[in-house]
Amino acid sequence: MGDHESSWAWRLARSELEISLPRRWAHCQGVARAASALAAQLDCDSELLVMSAILHDIGYAPRLAATGFHPLDGARFLRDEFHADDRLVRLVANHTFALLEAEERGLREQLETEFPVPREQALLDALTYCDITTTPDGEPTTAEDRIEEVVVRYGPDTLVGRFIRRATPDILAAVARVESEMQSQPR
Template sequence: MLGRGLTADLAKQVAQAELVEALPKRWAHSWGVASRAADVGRILGKDADLLVAAAILHDVGYAPRLAVTGFHPLDGARFLRDEHAADERLMRLVANHSFALLEAEERGLREELAAEFPLLDEPLLVDSLVYCDMTTTTDGGQTTAEERVAEILSRYGDDSVVGRFIRRAAPEIFAAVGRVEAALAAQPR
């Protein structure tokens, strides 16, 4: 259970309801991220279910009916809080996935995001969500973090808000992916 009854299975239902018809490609990516999380969860023990729930919900804020600020991590976390009374850790993971605080800064929303949903002080859990998101293609396949960052830059453009963010975040993304890969390599299969 993830706080007030939102299990990974229920998280899947919530994300599916919001994304599958409105944004099928975003759903495919989210499903792929959750599949990666199911594999990576072995390094997290009791937090494996939390990682899967955060993975499937990380982009729910893109859903048209939820896009209030236009910044999907914040919109998604607020939706989870306001409509689902979700677990605090789950909301904070969704709000801060893949170094969202840097993008929030580009959008003038850093203080708002940090005040409502502070970054968790659980490095392996946070890094694991970065790993799952940044090694999954837009259609749910596997990729490298370098290829994913390049794809994001090509899709949004260097001078866009997302382009500026992803260039700033790339070293942190690559470092997080490296830490998770090292943890996975050290863990017996």
């Protein structure tokens, strides 16, 4: 991943997550590895996909957690502190159907207003695919197993448990779209 464009993203994610949240850092690295592999198979902005993958959970960093909702906190940090590209910020803000979780938290209007869902559905699907097929420890998994892991870890009746169960059909549809696109690409 030594690309010039993404090196700042890797340094930033490492500096915010490696010490304070090592498991989250492992997950982000795994999502970025998945994004790099996926980008090689898809016709997409591979640099943007990998950068959004390494940064997607930066909002969990303790010093950035203003609202406690990591997509919003991370996107605000990237926008306000780094003046990051709008496409990157909007991918981070909206990864893995964040609007549905924002709704559960009473933050949907803020998220939608500040960071509208990107028009690039294929990139958003790809980021969701990489996130939902990577374990908390950064290892590959299936979307179904990852969803079940989230429900068990947080509990089915918690805010996150309710969100992930509600988002499951959308998440699985995004995964199916990405898998279909991978199968349609020439080898």
